[in-house]
Amino acid sequence: xxxxxxxxxxxxxxxxxxxxxxxxxxxxxxxxxxxxxxxxxxxxxxxxxxxxxxxxxxxxxxxxxxxxxxxxxxxxxxxxxxxxxxxxxxxxxxxxxxxxxxxxxxxxxxxxxxxxxxxxxxxxxxxxxxxxxxxxxxxxxxxxxxxxxxxxxxxxxxxxxxxxxxxxxxxxxxxxxxxxxxxxxxxxxxxxxxxxxxxxxxxxxxxxxxxxx
Numbered sequence: 303x304x305x306x307x308x309x310x311x312x313x314x315x316x317x318x319x320x321x322x323x324x325x326x327x328x329x330x331x332x333x334x335x336x337x338x339x340x341x342x343x344x345x346x347x348x349x350x351x352x353x354x355x356x357x358x359x360x361x362x363x364x365x366x367x368x369x370x371x372x373x374x375x376x377x378x379x380x381x382x383x384x385x386x387x388x389x390x391x392x393x394x395x396x397x398x399x400x401x402x403x404x405x406x407x408x409x410x411x412x413x414x415x416x417x418x419x420x421x422x423x424x425x426x427x428x429x430x431x432x433x434x435x436x437x438x439x440x441x442x443x444x445x446x447x448x449x450x451x452x453x454x455x456x457x458x459x460x461x462x463x464x465x466x467x468x469x470x471x472x473x474x475x476x477x478x479x480x481x482x483x484x485x486x487x488x489x490x491x492x493x494x495x496x497x498x499x500x501x502x503x504x505x506x507x508x509x510x511x512x513x514x515x
Contacts, residue, residue, distance in 0.1 A: 318362075325351060328347040330342075335376075352381045372408060372410065382396065398430055401416070409441070412442050416442070416446050419434075419450075425455075428456070431447055431450060453481065460482060473505055476491060491509045
């Protein structure tokens, strides 16, 4: 922090000296969270710091949402997309709260929060994931959350995946059905063998090769 590059200004574009110093105290050096998320696959010692900042972001950076605070928010969400955060209840709840913010998060925040939640959630989080898929405004994507269902492998998860099959999320739903080895769904998938989309046709063919009768 003593030789700060000129491009970094306190309170601008996601640079906040306070979180940099907190991370430095646990051996993590960075100037912005988004830079850290780009270069580090996992930062286990940073997870509690990221969670705390995400939960208290409005207190630490008060006022209306600015580009700076939004970039901090995005960076905090992205740094929680970490194998070390998988199954971490505090991290999962923090990301869920971002998706349930009112007013709803911007598309930029949602674009990172949705895959982050899908990757760190466990099978026990199915009820909240299913609820969020219903709650999100129609313009927001759900593909990663639908693919998450494939890791759950329960009758309930299968039913939810089927509910999203016939529409814009057909590819995500088929991927989930393949991953969970869904039973009794071959007829539902069969109709996509002749779909106009090459990608959908390929997925449908793969599903019929792998799904049980």
